[in-house]
Amino acid sequence: MKPDIKNRDDIKVFVDSFYLKVGEDAILSPIFNGVAQVDWETHLPKMYDFWESILFGTGSFRGRPMQAHYRIHQKYPFKEEAFARWKALFNMTIDEYFYGEIANQAKTKALSIATVTQIKLMQQ
Numbered sequence: 001m002k003p004d005i006k007n008r009d010d011i012k013v014f015v016d017s018f019y020l021k022v023g024e025d026a027i028l029s030p031i032f033n034g035v036a037q038v039d040w041e042t043h044l045p046k047m048y049d050f051w052e053s054i055l056f057g058t059g060s061f062r063g064r065p066m067q068a069h070y071r072i073h074q075k076y077p078f079k080e081e082a083f084a085r086w087k088a089l090f091n092m093t094i095d096e097y098f099y100g101e102i103a104n105q106a107k108t109k110a111l112s113i114a115t116v117t118q119i120k121l122m123q124q
């Protein structure tokens with residue numbers, strides 16, 4: 001049976017694997033590598049902090065996801081299919097490595113943040 005997500009090292013496993021998929025994805029890579037020109041060496045540790053804050057309440061994340069997404073959305077509006085792909089790849093990655101309560105929380109939180117982000121961006 002697969003383990004649950006227990007700590008920051010486990011978070012690194014799914015974050016690294018998820019963004020590898022994103023970087024190779026026909027819909028998402030043009031946003032991350034093209035429009036946003038993401039510097040992965042900065043983005044990945046930020047995402048470890050983000051998920052550690054969400055799942056284990058460490059409060060280590062300092063960032064403004066809504067602002068970052070809005071900035072990109074202004075240059076290249078996020079479409080329904082981008083959100084659908086983001087959610088599918090995220091869930092697939094969690095299920096690939098982990099199983100349990102925290103793994104479920106990661107998927108639920110991702111879904112709710114994606115939904116709120118999508119609604120807010122669509123209102124702009």
Ligand code: HEM
Pocket residue numbers: 028031032036038039043046047050062063064065068069072078082083084086109110113114117
């Ligand atoms: C269609 C779906 C999404 C796309 C295309 C997308 C794209 C991006 C991009 C390109 C950045 C980098 C911004 C930059 O460095 O300038 C970013 C940052 C970020 N994204 Fe997303 N994102 C999506 C959904 C989500 C969701 C659902 C979450 C949360 C569960 C999330 C969390 C974050 C966070 C925490 C950052 C860092 C913000 C910061 O630097 O302060 N994203 N996103």
